């Protein structure tokens with residue numbers, strides 16, 4: 194099959210596998226027999242020398258049942274946080290039992306958005322995952338929902354999986370889902386929708402195919418979150434697949450048939466640029482004129498002369514969004530803090546020193562620290 198040829202989950206040395214709540218949980222309990230079949234797949238991949246990172250949802254749904262919370266624990270943020278605290282223990286216990294029965298050592302890694310957005314913490318997470326894999330453990334990741342607050346949470350594990358894949362230096366991501374791939378429209382509502390095996394580029398038409406939230410009501414992000422994850426992965430040069438998780442041994446099946454949707458990777462961006470492109474939060478925004486936008490498109494640095502507006506309270510080195518007349522076109526590391534950037538906006542280099550009181554830097558965002566989105 195074409196998709197298998199483009200993304201071979203068997204050949205990929207380091208793979209991230211994400212499992213959604215709707216697959217894992219049924220009537221408030223883990224679908225243990227099914228999960229055992231996934232673990233058998235993971236053990237087979239490990240025996241063949243592949244390193245695996247798991248991203249497992251399910252804490253909120255599991256905890257909600259134990260606490261007797263309505264709406265699967267998603268009625269309020271407080272409920273979700275309490276449910277996650279209770280459910281994560283149960284979730285880990287099941288993973289630990291099944292992985293150890295298969296001769297594998299489980300490592301629990303709970304992450305917040307901030308852990309992957311701050312470069313120093315991101316590098317720390319990367320080093321920890323790397324070490325765990327080198328030691329032969331299977332990292333099982335989830336969002337640390339109990340402490341993550343609305344503004345600083347992923348909310349869906351699809352994007353967490355894509356960001357974690359970057360941090361882990363993975364060469365592929367498989368999102369196991371309650372659907373076998375991306376369809377031209379939500380197949381739950383439109384019987385004539387057809388599966389798209391390969392997505393070369395996430396165009397606005399592709400993005401518009403995702404409809405509504407989670408199909409099952411247990412999950413969070415629905416198809417839109419998976420497309421957002423594919424976008425992050427592609428920018429990092431990592432192919433991402435959505436594959437059918439409703440069947441037993443879903444990884445072995447996907448490896449054998451390639452049935453699903455594969456989002457092929459963009460050109461391999463360098464690690465720093467990939468990290469920049471994948472940032473979900475920024476500390477501020479530089480609005481630029483059409484001339485500067487054209488220069489950026491040609492790979493040039495952003496000069497203060499092209500900046501028309503500075504928003505946010507960022508420090509030098511923070512990630513800022515760069516917005517042209519047609520919307521946000523780039524992310525970059527600010528060469529100045531917000532106050533100095535604001536002071537020199539619109540000014541040519543030769544007059545900046547008088548305003549700043551020190552010799553100006555070559556650019557407000559240097560091309561090496563800038564990535565076009």
Ligand SMILES: Nc1ncnc2c1ncn2[C@@H]1O[C@H](COP(=O)(O)OP(=O)(O)O)[C@@H](O)[C@H]1O
Pocket residue numbers: 212213214215216369370371372374375376377378379380381402403404405406407408409410411412413414415416417
């Ligand atoms: N274009 C589409 N193609 C496939 N599924 C779609 C599409 N648009 C919306 N969906 C819905 O997204 C659901 C998958 O998201 P979700 O239930 O959150 O999965 P998971 O729990 O595996 O993360 C599908 O069951 C389907 O109802």
Ligand SMILES: N[C@@H](CCC(=O)OP(=O)(O)O)C(=O)O
Pocket residue numbers: 212213214215249250251252253254277335336338348349350351407411412413414415
């Ligand atoms: N972190 C949450 C899951 C969030 C999530 O993405 O759920 P899903 O859409 O089912 O993959 C939990 O453990 O319940």
